[in-house]
Amino acid sequence: MPLRLDCKKKLQARSDRVKSVDIHPTEPWVLASLYDGKVYIWNYQTQNLVKSFEITDLPVRTAKFITRKQWIITGSDDMFICVYNYNTMEKVKNFTAHNDYVRCIVVHPTQPWVLSSSDDMLIKLWDWDKNWTNTQTFEGHTHYVMMLAINPKDTNTFCSASLDRTIKVWGFGAAMPHFTLEGHEKGVNTVSYFGGGEKPYLVSGADDKLVKIWDYQNKQCVQTLEGHSHNVSVALFHPELPIIISGSEDGTLKIWHANTYRLEKTLNYGLERVWALCCLKGSNLVAAGFDEGTVMLKLGREEPAASMDSSGKIILARHNEIQTLNVRTAEGEVQDGERLQLGMKELGNCEIHPQVLKHNPNGRFVVVCGDGEYIIYTALAWRNKSFGNALEFVWANTGTGEYAVRESSSKIKVFKNFKEVMAFQPSFTAEAIFGGAALGVRGRDFVCFYDWEQCRLIRRIDVVAKSVFWSEDGELVAVTSENSFFVLKYNKDAVNAFLSTGGDQEEGSEEAFTLLHEHSERVRTASWVGDCFIYTNSVNRLNYCVGSQVVTISHLDRHMYLLGYIEQTNKLYLIDKQFNIVGYTLHLTIINYQTAVLRGDLEAAEKIMPKIPQEHRNRIAHFLDNQGYKKQALEVSLDSDHKFELAVQLGELEIALAISREAASEHKWKQLADLALAAFKFDLAEECLLNAEDYAGLLLIYSSTGNAAGMRKLAKKALEAGKHNVSFVSNLLLGQLDQCLNVLTETGRVPEAAFLARTYAPSKVPQLVKLWRADLQTINEKAAESLADPTEYQNLFPDLDWALKAEQHFLNENLRPAADYLETRGDLLRDLIDEVKGLDLSDHEEAADADEFAEEEDADDVAQPSSPAAQPPSPKPVAAAAPSVASPAAVQRSAPAVVAEPVEEPEEQFDEDELAKELEESLLDGADSTPVVDDDEDFE
DSSP states (O other), rough: OOOOOEEEEHHHHHHHHEEEEOOOSSSSSEEETTTEEEEEEEEEETEEEEEEEEEOHHHHHEEEEEEETTTEEEEETSEEEEEEETTTOOOOEEEESSSSOOOEEEEEEESSSEEEEEESSEEEEGGGGGGGGEEEEEEEEEEEEEEEEOOOOOTTTEEEEEEEEEEEEEEEOEEEEEEEEOOOOEEEEEEOOSSTTTHHHHHHHEEEEEEEEEEETTTTEEEEEESSSSSSSEEEEEESSSSSEETTTOOOOEEEEETTEEEEEEEESSSEEEEEEETEEETTTTEEEEETTTEEEESSSSSSSSSEOOTTTEEEEEEEEEEEEEEOOOOOOTTTBBBBBOEEEEEEEEEOOSSEEOOOOOOSSEEEEEETTTEEEEEOOOOEEEEEEEEEEEEEESSSEEEEEEEEETEEEEEEEEEEEEOOOSSSOOEEEEESEEEEEEHHHHHHEOOOOOOEEEEOSSSSEEEEETTTSSSSEEEOOSSSSEEEEOOOOHHHHHHHHHHOTBBBBBBSEEEEEEEOEEEEEEEEEETEEEEETTSSEEEEEEEEEEEEEEOOOOOEEEEETTTTTTTEEEEOOOOOEEEEEEEEHHHHHHHHHHTTHHHHHHHHHHGGGGGGGHHHHHHHHHHOHHHHHHHHHHOHHHHHHHHHHHHHHHHHHHHHHHOOHHHHHHHHHHHHHHTHHHHHHHHHHHHHOOOOOOOHHHHHHTTTHHHHHHHHHHHHOOOOHHHHHHHHHHHHHHHHHHHHHHOHHHHHHHHHHHHHGGHHHHHHHHHHHHHHHHHHHHHHHHOOOOOGGGGTTHHHHHHHHHHHHHHTOOOOOOOGHHHHHHGGGGHHHHHHHHHHHHHHHHHHHHHHHHHHHHHHHHOOOSSSSGGGOSSGGGTTTTTTOHHHHHHHHGGGGGGGSSSOOOOSSOOOHHHHHHHHHHHTOOOTTOOOOOOOHHOO
């Protein structure tokens, strides 16, 4: 069967003629040297040009990465070798290397050496640790030396290809070649070593249009590959795949099987002649240089052919060699993510190139797939159990040797006990098949599931399935697509009932699957452990999914592939492309606990909790929190921060207070203060704000609750802490104007202090104006002189005298509590100056009344007779004369002048209180509006 390799183009970048290419081992970069004298570095993931170097005006025929030094090295037709730092783009070194065009440069894998070949027919060795000294020159070719290659199995030897039609093998330190291989009829353009297995092979290509395979130990040509219609410019063995790739001036790339030498595939990208090829060890990437640009290809799948059974035994394939190891024999304690030191044993060989290797569910058998064939081996002795042709192979989850193969896109066969029991042809093109509790067959944009017994349709699901993963008990299945995955529940009883009645064979049973969850992540590899779905994703994270909850176990630093889970060690095991194996701890008790919680079985979860290690309690607490079980999360959590957040959310103020006292965190105190305020617990809020030194919050509490004592302490503390605004407002609310003015002057706010004093403490204005002048003189003397002092310019300060009187009058007025606001809110509208003026007029009127009263008393003493009989007849009553202008005092003072005998009261009477009120209002309205009182009419 032919070798089946998917070929995916990763990059196609057009440019001038590309003479050489190289791939960076760690960055996604491909290096291309051009015929126009430039060197480009392309990012094959983003399709962007990363860096560009202008080396010369002549062709640059060769360029290589030296990653140890972060350099690129180039050779060109100006006979120079140039070295650049590819990070800084700084030129490190350039020197004349040959007397003709430099054709090829290779870098030694371990030594600080560079080999170069030229049209001057020489090969030179350079040592960069010795300032690029030419330490050795190799002579022997009689024409241009076109290509060099260092033997990966013996780095003390290298080979060269020349237009003199020969291939020579050399040794470092030897002046003459070890031997020469001859067989091409025209000049040899390329030569490369086989790096895998034990075959001592070389591959070469020449202008005779042939590709030849050589055994350099027997010094013989093993095979000649014919197929190109023009000169073969480049040929090489792929380091990971069993293929030979050749490029020719006929514009094609040809892929040959390295074992059968059969032509597998021909690629033509329409970019004219092929000049260069490069492969990277440990990768399936291939870079090619054409007349019109650079192409990067990915051949086959990069996932290593490896499988692990439930006991920890791993079987893996390196090319055609099968090896085994056991993760339970790892030496010493290894941290999560560290490489396991495991002893490797040879198990046998495989007749086909293994592209997929997989244990069956019980671990007794292993299938190897590749080259369009499959072979089933026993896992222990590696004996051939069965074989056949297949594009794909999948196991059922029964463990009884039941499996299915996709023989073609239109035929699927089912086997039981390694014997064919059924074959069927789907009504659509079968693009892939999936094993598990049901047999899955993918169409163009859907997947159909069939039962294993009679291949009857169970259900068609409209999703472009990339992979299907079944749980061990067959109750859950994960269907992955290009950018997401779906977790479904498989309803066995509904399926059995459907099949027994022979239901709809076009769509299947609607009750067969129930969608549980959908996640927007691209899954690379995956496995089920109980009800827990473990997977690696496209951004190199190792995650597990329980229900709708996704937890990241680790961030991986490279592509890793999941092998499986071993319950005895509580570890997940993963492998990379270089067959390095690492482990990560995942306790099964945690998975069982989370599963019980998701099922709502909290009693079962409580029984499992004591078995969970303390170091994983916080993870459980976060899981419970996300599931809405905050009270249980609070009981489980050991993380004070998380515990505090949960206590705040649950309103557990005492727990939050205890945590805050231990943590002494400003953020926690503030958060708890807000919660206490919301619960109207002002004492607790005050304590929290004091500990948080939140003076603004304290100001809010003290001013809202009318706490004068607290306000005084706050004013002092805020001043000491430099919170001058809070201190000022506190003093202002307390009526401590002196303190307010001190705060302003101490902070350099003298102008504001002066204006404040003008309004509330006018007696302080002169002193503050002097300070203002002194401060302003340092900036502008004229401005300082223009400031007016009220003691000097009283005409500029109207009502200043009244303001001073008001200050003295109201200075000792006590503060009213906030509870009296409704009674005293009218005070906000009071005009103190007018009040003081009114008080001043009242004082003058009372003084005048007192003087008049004294005069009247004196007059009465003179006119009064010695006895009542001598008194003259009494006049008419005084009250009727002009009662509307009499003051209450005047009426009272006139009472003794009235005779003793009864006098008939006049019909119209005047209330003394009303008269007094009218008089007081008239006095307050000012001198102009005060009625004139005629003393003669009031007192006769």
